[in-house]
Structures are given as C-alpha cells and as structure tokens.
Amino acid sequence: MALGKGVYAIHQSGKWYTNENIDQMLMERHLNKKARRSSHKNHMKGPRKRTEDDDVRFAQSFEKLILMAKSKEGAQSGTI
Numbered sequence: 001m002a003l004g005k006g007v008y009a010i011h012q013s014g015k016w017y018t019n020e021n022i023d024q025m026l027m028e029r030h031l032n033k034k035a036r037r038s039s040h041k042n043h044m045k046g047p048r049k050r051t052e053d054d055d056v057r058f059a060q061s062f063e064k065l066i067l068m069a070k071s072k073e074g075a076q077s078g079t080i
Contacts, residue, residue, distance in 0.1 A: 008069055013054065014061035 002009040002017065009017035017025065 008065055010058075010062060010065055012058065014058040016061065016065065 003019055003022060011017065015021075015025075
C-alpha cells in the first residue's frame with residue numbers, strides 16, 4: 001500500500017520494499033504461509049529473537065533511507 005502512494009517502506013530486518021522486489025517478497029510470504037499451514041504440528045516456534053546485529057543493520061538501512069529521501073526532496077525543491 002505504501003509503495004502505491006509513492007512513499008518509502010522498510011522491513012524490520014532493514015530490507016527496503018521497492019517496486020522491483022515487492023512481488024518476490026510477497027511470493028516468499030505466501031509460500032512460507034502455505035508451508036506453515038501444511039505442517040501438521042500443533043505448535044510452531046515463533047521468529048528468532050532480534051540480535052544487536054539486527055538492530056545495527058536496521059539502523060544503517062534506515063539512516064541510508066532517510067538520507068536518500070532528503071537528497072531526493074532537496075533535488076526536487078532545487079536546494080541541492
């Protein structure tokens with residue numbers, strides 16, 4: 001929904017959602033859900049706990065996204 005409005009979106013792991021990768025990410029999500037449903041286990045483990053590396057990777061990606069957005073905004077307004 002965010003991409004359709006022309007805004008930036010980022011995953012908690014630091015991956016960027018783009019028009020180029022959204023179809024692949026949605027297909028992976030669908031296949032993973034299908035695999036979970038086909039499993040006959042009653043209780044499945046949840047996602048692994050976030051590590052400090054995960055936090056660092058997200059922070060770096062988020063900072064890069066902000067800088068890119070600022071530079072694009074500045075270019076559009078003619079200040080850069």
